[in-house]
Every structure is written in C-alpha cells, then in structure tokens.
Amino acid sequence: MLSKSPTEQYTYVMNCKQTTFSSEIPLVDLSKPDAKSLIVNACEEFGFFKVINHGVSMEAISKLESEAMNFFSLPLIEKEKAGPAYPFGYGNKSIGHSGDVGWLEYLLLTTNQEYNSPTLSSAFGQNTEKFRTVLDDYMCAVRKMACEILDFMAEGLNIQPNNVFSKLLMDKDSDSLFRMNHYPACPEQGEDDDENMIGFGEHTDPQIISLLRSNNTSGLQISLRDGSWISVPPDHSSFFINVGDSLQVMTNGRFRSVRHRVVANGLKSRLSMIYFVGPPLSEKIAPLPSLMKGKESLYKEFTWFEYKNSNYGSRLADNRLGHFERIAAS
Structure with missing residues (x-):
C-alpha cells in the first residue's frame, strides 16, 4: 500500500464525465478488411484506438497479470530490492527525474530479456524463470500484434514498403520497453466527488506506438483535440493503442500523439x-518522403538517441517535440 508523505505534492484534477465507448473511442477489429482505414482515421482524429481480435490469448494475459500482482503484493522492502528504477527496475511514486509524482508503483523493463536478468532476479527470486517464461510468451504475442498494426498503418497511408514502421520494432537494436504500472486503491479518493488524485500525470508517449491493456478498473483518460478529457471504459480483454511522438514526426503531423x-x-x-515500440538509438526520425508530396517538413531530423538525450530532464506534461519543430520565418 502506498502512503502519502507530508512533503509530497500530489496533483488533483476535476472529474471528467464518463463517456460511452460507442460514442467516443474508435474500435478496430483486426480481423476485418476495413481495419487499415479505421486505424488511419483513428490515428488522425484521436491518436488512440481500441483493438479486438488481436491474437493475444487470454491465457497469456492472465498469467502475466497474476505474476505482476504477486510481485506488487510483496512488502515494500522486498520490491525495493528490484530498484531503484534508473531507468529499469522498481519505482514507487516518483516518475522520471524532474519531480513528477503519481499514486502508483511500477516495474520498468527492456524488451531484451538479456538485460533484465539482474532486475528480475532481485524481484522474483526463485520464481524468476517462471516469470521470464510468462513475460516472453506475452511480449512475443504483443510484438506480433504490434507488427500487424504498424503494417496496417503503412498500407492505409499507401506507403511502400509496408514494413517501414514494423522493421524498426523487429530490428535487433530496437529500443522498446515494457512497463507494468500498479495503482493501489486510493484511501483518500471519494472525500471530494469533484476531484481525482492523479495516478500518472498527463503526457504523450515518445515512442512510435504503445500497446496497453489493463484490468477492469477505470482510470485512463485521453485528451481530445479541443483539450477536453474523456474517460476510457476499461476492457480486460482488449488492447488500446497510443500514437507516440515519433510516429507523429514520421507522418509529418498527420497522426498526432495522444495526451x-x-x-x-x-x-x-x-x-x-x-x-512501448521504440526504434534503434541510431535511427533517424523524420517525416517520410512518400508522405510529403511537396509539403513543408514540420520537424527537423533527429536520431532517437538525440530525442531521448534532449528530453532526459523534462517534466511529464512538457511538449518534448518542441525542440525539433521547425519555426516558420516571420
């Protein structure tokens, strides 16, 4: 259980009205012929969509969720053996290096299992191999889904070759990450029905896309183009896809990363x-020539390493792409 320290400054926000799934969040059935066009439309309008028939078995999902909850149920002193998260490992309340605080604890891992061994051994002890097997099964299935979605994006945008995005994920040097966030029930929540304590502050994801699933507990909210916030109804068996900053750049702003x-x-x-689907550190991120067709580039070219380095000390809510936007001459 997390507890509040007198020195920690938590953020509260006004409740946003719960919205029905059918009226707000785009739904994409990956098994249907119209998946490509629906994905493109969703990325242009929301930067966010829900997928069903995604090919990840409920068995793989349930096994990993069970292992994760076993870990987060351990005494804090045991969990902290897998930390601190610099950057990988166990973290509690603190997010990043610039003072952001949330009502959560987490375990951040790389998708390259070779580098996770020290963290996993500290976190899971004798159960390390079991967790590693369960995690492998889950990540392999999600990676396959991610490639399918990324290829659908390219096909929907009429980009050739259609693996222009997915090849970055499949590269042996892909800088992809896997994160498990646990938000304990907040004992002070409910004292004021008009406000909610923030579990994880508003932000965009820096990578290409993020593939997220959660248990049947509400909490996720997205920002619409007009700046308003809507709550995303939880769905234990589906995945939600976020457009990240890198994909926004590669599509020259046609797809927008979702806050x-x-x-x-x-x-x-x-x-x-x-x-989190990340490119190799040396990968150059820039608008794809096939999407330009005489248009001005909105962004300067940069490598993924340069992006990460320039935003190392940023706050969650910062516009991380601001460093790389082209400013029109006045």
Whole structure:
C-alpha cells in the first residue's frame, strides 16, 4: 500500500464525465478488411484506438497479470530490492527525474530479456524463470500484434514498403520497453466527488506506438483535440493503442500523439501493462518522403538517441517535440 508523505505534492484534477465507448473511442477489429482505414482515421482524429481480435490469448494475459500482482503484493522492502528504477527496475511514486509524482508503483523493463536478468532476479527470486517464461510468451504475442498494426498503418497511408514502421520494432537494436504500472486503491479518493488524485500525470508517449491493456478498473483518460478529457471504459480483454511522438514526426503531423493520464480509483487497484515500440538509438526520425508530396517538413531530423538525450530532464506534461519543430520565418 502506498502512503502519502507530508512533503509530497500530489496533483488533483476535476472529474471528467464518463463517456460511452460507442460514442467516443474508435474500435478496430483486426480481423476485418476495413481495419487499415479505421486505424488511419483513428490515428488522425484521436491518436488512440481500441483493438479486438488481436491474437493475444487470454491465457497469456492472465498469467502475466497474476505474476505482476504477486510481485506488487510483496512488502515494500522486498520490491525495493528490484530498484531503484534508473531507468529499469522498481519505482514507487516518483516518475522520471524532474519531480513528477503519481499514486502508483511500477516495474520498468527492456524488451531484451538479456538485460533484465539482474532486475528480475532481485524481484522474483526463485520464481524468476517462471516469470521470464510468462513475460516472453506475452511480449512475443504483443510484438506480433504490434507488427500487424504498424503494417496496417503503412498500407492505409499507401506507403511502400509496408514494413517501414514494423522493421524498426523487429530490428535487433530496437529500443522498446515494457512497463507494468500498479495503482493501489486510493484511501483518500471519494472525500471530494469533484476531484481525482492523479495516478500518472498527463503526457504523450515518445515512442512510435504503445500497446496497453489493463484490468477492469477505470482510470485512463485521453485528451481530445479541443483539450477536453474523456474517460476510457476499461476492457480486460482488449488492447488500446497510443500514437507516440515519433510516429507523429514520421507522418509529418498527420497522426498526432495522444495526451493521456491516469486518475486514482478509490475502490479498486488498477494494473496496466504497456509495450512501448521504440526504434534503434541510431535511427533517424523524420517525416517520410512518400508522405510529403511537396509539403513543408514540420520537424527537423533527429536520431532517437538525440530525442531521448534532449528530453532526459523534462517534466511529464512538457511538449518534448518542441525542440525539433521547425519555426516558420516571420
């Protein structure tokens, strides 16, 4: 259980009205012929969509969720053996290096299992091999889904070759990450029905796309183009896809990275598992020539390493792409 320290400054936000799935969040059935066009439309309008028939078995999902909850149920002194998260490992309340605080604890891993061994051994002890096997099964299935979605994006945009995005994920040097966030039930939630404590502050994801699933506990919210916030109804069996900053650049702003946040729940704990699709550190990120057709580039070219380095000390809510936007001459 997390507890509040007198010196920690938590953020509260006004409740946003719960919205129905059918009226707001785009739904994509990956098994249907119209998946490509629906994905493109969703990325242009929301930067966010929900997928069903995604090919990840409920068995793989349930096994990893069970292992994650076993870990987060351990005493804090045991969990802290897998930390601190610099950058990989166990973290508690602190997010990043610039003072952001949230009502959560997490385990951040790389998708390259070779580099996770020290963290996993500290976190899971004798159960390390079991967790590694369960994690491998889950990540392989999610990676396959990610490649399918990325190829659908390229096909929907009429880009050749259609693996222009997915090859970055499949590269042996792909800088992809896997994160498990646990948001304990917040004991103070409910004292004021008009406000929610922030579990994870508003931000965009820097990578290409993020593939997220959670248990049946509400909390995720996304920002619409007009700046308003809507709550995303939880769905244990589906995945939600976020457009990241890198994909926004590669599509020259046609796809927009979605600003999102998580608010604390007063009754139930929330567990989310996110696969972040990252390019190799040396990969040059710039608008794809086939999407330009005489248009001005909105962004300067940069490598993924340069992006990460320039934003190392940024706050969650910062516009990280601001460093790389081209400013029109006045």
